[in-house]
Amino acid sequence: MQEEPKYARLWRIVAAIPSGRVAAYGLVADLAGLPGRARLVSRALRAAPAERDLPWHRVLRADGRIAFAPGSQAARTQIMSLRDEGVVIKGHRVDMRRFGWRPTLGDLMSLPY
DNA sequence: CCATTGACGCAGG
């Protein structure tokens, strides 16, 4: 049996983040079984094929801040997508207590391949 | 092969 490639495992977690909720890079890594590898998540997202259509905009820094520089095109796109889903952004950040995704074990167990 | 670079996170000060 072969181990699922790291990027694919990260992509699966990101794909599971529900609309209207957000998750930190570090949480995505943890849930993918790669604790301490937050930076790998950013790499995986850059490398993700567009066809996969991942909700990358739902991934933020641990403190709720948008990872991209304020005013950058990427940040504006991300903010727009989040607002479309009802996520409130103030001062370039999101209130993680309100919008943070907290999956149950059941959620994780029933992830599609 | 060595150095630098990040869509990061956390502990300190």
Add this chain to the structure above:
DNA sequence: ACCTGCGCCAATG
């Protein structure tokens, strides 16, 4: 709230 340092490590030059 802001800054600094360190751990992390695949990718890039």
